[in-house]
Amino acid sequence: GAVVSQHPSRVICKSGTSVKIECRSLDFQATTMFWYRQFPKQSLMLMATSNEGSKATYEQGVEKDKFLINHASLTLSTLTVTSAHPEDSSFYICSASRQLNYGYTFGSGTRLTVV
Amino acid sequence: AQKITQTQPGMFVQEKEAVTLDCTYDTSDPSYGLFWYKQPSSGEMIFLIYQGSYDQQNATEGRYSLNFQKARKSANLVISASQLGDSAMYFCAMREDFNTNAGKSTFGDGTTLTVKP
Numbered sequence: 001g002a003v004v005s006q007h008p009s010r011v012i013c014k015s016g017t018s019v020k021i022e023c024r025s026l027d028f029q030a031t032t033m034f035w036y037r038q039f040p041k042q043s044l045m046l047m048a049t050s051n052e053g054s055k056a057t058y059e060q061g062v063e064k065d066k067f068l069i070n071h072a073s074l075t076l077s078t079l080t081v082t083s084a085h086p087e088d089s090s091f092y093i094c095s096a097s098r099q100l101n102y103g104y105t106f107g108s109g110t111r112l113t114v115v
Numbered sequence: 116a117q118k119i120t121q122t123q124p125g126m127f128v129q130e131k132e133a134v135t136l137d138c139t140y141d142t143s144d145p146s147y148g149l150f151w152y153k154q155p156s157s158g159e160m161i162f163l164i165y166q167g168s169y170d171q172q173n174a175t176e177g178r179y180s181l182n183f184q185k186a187r188k189s190a191n192l193v194i195s196a197s198q199l200g201d202s203a204m205y206f207c208a209m210r211e212d213f214n215t216n217a218g219k220s221t222f223g224d225g226t227t228l229t230v231k232p
Contacts, residue, residue: 034219043206044160044222091158103150103162103208104220111158 002028002098006107013084013114021079021110023094029074030096034104035067038091050077050094084114118142119207121223128197129231135182136192136226138207148210149190150220151181155203163205166190197230204228 003026013019023033031052036044048069049057056069066088068080081088091111095104120139128134140149151163166174166181174181182191194201207223 041204041225041227043224046219046221049219093158093160095160103152103165104160105162106152106160109158109160 002096002105004030004094004096004105004107006094006110008110009108010111011113013112015085015114016083018080018082019084019112021081021092021094021112023077023079023096023107025075025096025105028096028098030077030098031074033071033077033094033096035069035077035079036093036095038093038109040091044093047079052077081112084112086114088112089114118221119209119223121207121226123226124224125227125229127229127231128194130199131196133193133195134197134228136194136205136207136228137189138191138223139187139189140207140209141188142209142211144211146211149181149183150208150210151179151190151192152206152208152222153201153203154206154225160206164192194228199230199232202228202230 005024007022033050035047037047038044046059047062050069050071052071052074058064071077093109094107097104118141147168149166153161164174164176164179164181166183173183178195180193204225204227206225208220210218210220
C-alpha cells in the first residue's frame with residue numbers, strides 16, 4: 001500500500017530557531033502533497049498545498065514566509081517553520097494521494113514544541 | 116458555511132455493538148468524494164472508507180460501511196461489532212475537484228468514539 005514517511009516525529013526547539021519537517025512518499029510519486037496543522041482535540045486545518053516543481057499554494061491566513069514549503073522532487077516535500085515561537089507549537093501532518101478513489105495517505109505527524 | 120458537519124463531539128458504544136457516526140456535507144460540485152478517517156491517540160490518520168458522489172451503492176470495508184444519502188447530503192459511518200481498538204477520533208472529509216489528485220480535502224471537527232468493555 002501507499003506509504004508516506006514523515007520525520008521527525010517529535011521535536012523540541014528553542015524560540016527563534018527554525019525546524020524542518022520532511023514528508024516522503026516511499027512507494028509512489030506524489031506530485032501534490034498537503035500540509036496540515038492540528039491542535040489537540042481539534043480538526044485538521046489545511047495550511048498549504050505543495051506542488052512538485054512549483055510554488056506552494058497557501059491557505060488564507062497562513063504566513064508563507066513563516067512556513068516555507070519546498071517540493072523539489074516527486075517523493076519529497078518539506079515544511080520549514082522559521083523563527084519558531086511557542087504559538088507555533090502544534091501537531092503537523094502531511095498527506096498525499098496515490099489515486100483518485102482512495103483516501104489520502106498521511107504521514108505519522110510531527111509534534112513540535114517550541115520552548 | 117461549514118462544508119463538513121459532525122454533530123457528535125463524543126460517542127460511547129458497548130463492545131460488540133454497532134455505532135453510527137454522523138456526517139453531513141455541503142457542496143455544489145457534482146463530482147466529489149467522501150472519506151472517513153480514524154485517528155487513534157498516537158496521532159496517525161488512518162483511511163477507512165471512501166464514497167464517490169456518483170457511486171450507486173453504499174461503500175463497505177470490512178466492519179465499516181458508509182450510509183450515503185445524497186439527497187440529504189449525509190454520509191454516516193457505521194461501525195459494526197465494535198472493538199476496544201475502535202476507540203479513537205473519527206473524521207469525515209470531503210474532496211471536491213475530484214478530477215485530479217490535487218483536490219484538497221475539507222475535514223469535519225471529528226467525533227471521539229469510546230468503546231466500553
